[in-house]
Amino acid sequence: MSAENSVGCVTPQTVHFNGPLRLRSGAVLPAFELAYETYGTLNAARSNAVLVCHALSGSHHVAGCYADDPENIGWWDNLIGPGKPLDTNTFFVVGVNNLGGCYGSTGPLSINPETGRRYGAAFPLVMVEDWVAAQARLADHLGIDTWAAVIGGSLGGMQALEWSLQFPDRIRHALVIASAPKLTAQNIAFNEVARQAILSDPDFHDGYYADHGVIPVKGLRLARMVGHITYLSDSQMAEKFGRQLRHGQHRFSYDIDFEIESYLHHQGNKFAGFFDANTYLMTTKALDYFDPAYDYQGNLAAALARAKARFFVASFTTDWRFAPARSREIVFALLHNRLRVVYAEIDCDAGHDSFLLDDKHYHAVLRAYLENIVV
């Protein structure tokens, strides 16, 4: 990590909430903890706070690194820091691990106080709406009445959108990047394949694998492999891997022949080493169920009538997971409600994952938008 413009060494924190949280599913969590990090300084008016929401596999570690683990750099470090587009000289930036996560917030790996064992499959399904409700408790704890902005990519963008609906008076700007107002049948289909990979792993044990001292590694690996195919664009995959062979020749076996196979195995193995299977299952369900228009007969414009925030919506031309047309649905629903919105469609070759990259134009657009936010 270049030390220049970095927030430097950071320390994760944890906050415990005692009041019960009623979830969308009807289940109630009597208490929970959230892991979070902050960068920059909350100003006296408490008007410069920005919440960063993570996507499927992200965490509260958004920027900087850890003193005892300098290689562990935050997942959106290229965006956040002094002088970076989300400038910590101006903004007080908050990263949070979502409820049900596996990086320190209460989730399936936590101890269920009722049984003294890990929750496992007994952890209730937590939806996007629930994450946002939990994030609002964190805002209360930090003394933040209104976010200057809530920003996220992909599933993180859905949370930014949800913030504008659930707490219209507590968010001034919503930055919804590489996202969608709901999943398509194709999106859900990919998620279901990923879930079945985990659910059918003999080491899954109906979600109580921790009690058996095992991890459904094979299922997690497969789930991540499927996911990674959808994160990249066809053209980028062709450019990066093409039909390159691992061993220079066809070996006529089921071992790894092609470089793309090697890449997917590597990504799968890496992921299975640190991510929790129950969190993965739950998060894909949160994606599937997210649909603010569901209670409005599918009318997104009607669903967005509650929103008051100003919006920045961005998509990437090669993103086929959440294609530009999905972002345009959000934009036109906002236009219907005469809300202020900026929409950028960014040329970037990297497919869905583009939102994590530091493409020059992408970051320039983000910087220009963020610089206009009055704090």
Add this chain to the structure above:
Amino acid sequence: MTEHERKIKAEQRERFDFAVIAGWIPPGERVLDLGCGDGRLLRYLKETRDVSGYGVEIDHDSILGCLRNGVDVIQMNIDSGLSGFEDRSFNHVIISQALQTMRATEHILCEMLRVAEEAVVSFPNFAYRNNRTAIASGRMPVSEDLPYDWFDTPNVRFFTIADFEELCARLGIEIRERLAFDELGRPVADDPNLNGSLAFYRLGRRA
């Protein structure tokens, strides 16, 4: 003319164009500016007419310019229509010296009067006297209002005041007001298709 003088002149000219358009926009309106460039016109209309609304633009650098001008911009290709924009959702839709850069001329004109009550259109008149002289002497015209060489022009449709008015008639578009100006910015009353370098129209649907 020095580069500095040229720049001052271009700025004065732009202010003049903006003022003509602003004259047709009542205060507080909702406007949509198609092919809004870096958003300077919308910014001007916000400052002078307190309008709200959006720019629409395809060019990446222009999107950045709009953001820096504090203008809400939507990046999309107008040539593929304005589907997504609802009927009569704006008071005025403006297309300032950009219609000649778009291919789907008829479609765009009809779409403009679907999404707004009135349209304001400005374009360079290809039949302006000096342009005719250039063509007659065997060269493509380059002027204040057609400032490009033939090989680098963003313009893809070359038309005249007479051409435009004929198309409006065919499309059932009512011309509610027309202003034409010569290269020095002087209003032209006599034979605008010959004496007008730049034309401005206020358009509506024929009742």
